[in-house]
Each structure stands twice: as C-alpha cells, then as structure tokens.
Amino acid sequence: MTKYISIDPGKFKCGLVLADTEYERILKAIVIESKLLVQNIKSFRKKHENLKVIIGNGTTSKEHANSLSFLGKDLIIVEEKNTTYRAKSRYFEIFPIKGIKRFLPKDFFLLNLNLDAISALIILEDYLNFKFIVSTKRKSRTWMK
Numbered sequence: 001m002t003k004y005i006s007i008d009p010g011k012f013k014c015g016l017v018l019a020d021t022e023y024e025r026i027l028k029a030i031v032i033e034s035k036l037l038v039q040n041i042k043s044f045r046k047k048h049e050n051l052k053v054i055i056g057n058g059t060t061s062k063e064h065a066n067s068l069s070f071l072g073k074d075l076i077i078v079e080e081k082n083t084t085y086r087a088k089s090r091y092f093e094i095f096p097i098k099g100i101k102r103f104l105p106k107d108f109f110l111l112n113l114n115l116d117a118i119s120a121l122i123i124l125e126d127y128l129n130f131k132f133i134v135s136t137k138r139k140s141r142t143w144m145k
Helices: 034-047 061-067 069-074 083-094 099-103 118-128
Strands: 005-008 013-020 023-034 051-057 075-078
Touching: 005 034, 005 118, 013 034, 013 083, 013 118, 023 034, 023 118, 034 061, 051 061, 051 069, 051 118, 061 069, 061 075, 069 075, 075 118, 083 118
Parallel strands: 005 051, 051 075
Antiparallel strands: 005 013, 013 023
16 A cells, blocks of 8 residues: 655645555645755655655756655656646646636636646656546645645
C-alpha cells in the first residue's frame, strides 16, 4: 500500500498531490511556495510510510531534485510535458461548469486560477497510468492553502 506525492515543480511555487493508490484517492492537493517544498515532503514522510515522490522534469526540477536527494530511490523524476496545458481540461472534468455559465468560454473561468496542483495530479496519473476519481467536495476550487 504505497502512497505517492506528486510534484509539479516551479521557481516560485509547486503543486503537490498526496495520493493513496490502494484506495485510489487523493488525500491532499495544495500549492505551496517552492522554498517550503523540502519541509512539506519531510512532514508528509513522518505521517506516511512507503511514500514515493514523483517530480516532473520541468521548470527548476533539477534544483528541487537535488534538494530532495535525501529520498534516495524513493524519488522518481518523470516527463511532465504539457501538464499545465492539460490541467485546464482536467480542471473542468473535476469542476464542470453548470447552468447558464456553461455557455461562456472556458478561458473566462481560468483567468486567476492556479493549476499547479492539477498539473501534479496529471503527472501522477501519467506515471501510474490511471485516472483518480477526485472528490469535488473541496472547499477551494483551486486547492490552494
């Protein structure tokens, strides 16, 4: 029963998803400041056994991977091409537009959204080769904390 953290790395912020593959559910999805990445990963490792960390190979991934080298073989670097672009579509799968708003252009709803957590979700789904069913009962549509 392995749990995974998936990271969409960035220079100023990172998307993070904590997932339980046994129950096929997302436990946490957040966007954090990049400088807090190591602290958050260490905190998650204290709470969860058998934790694997997946990080996309995009923006500043080398620097983040170096700072996470203490993970050893539990750190897996994967391709993340087009995840930010794909996050826009995945956002509307998770949070479909309802009512009269569905006739407006979708880009209208994405102006100020932070999609890094959804990009991290896509990185994990690509790696595991299956799609998680995500609860839409979250308080925040952007998963920000």
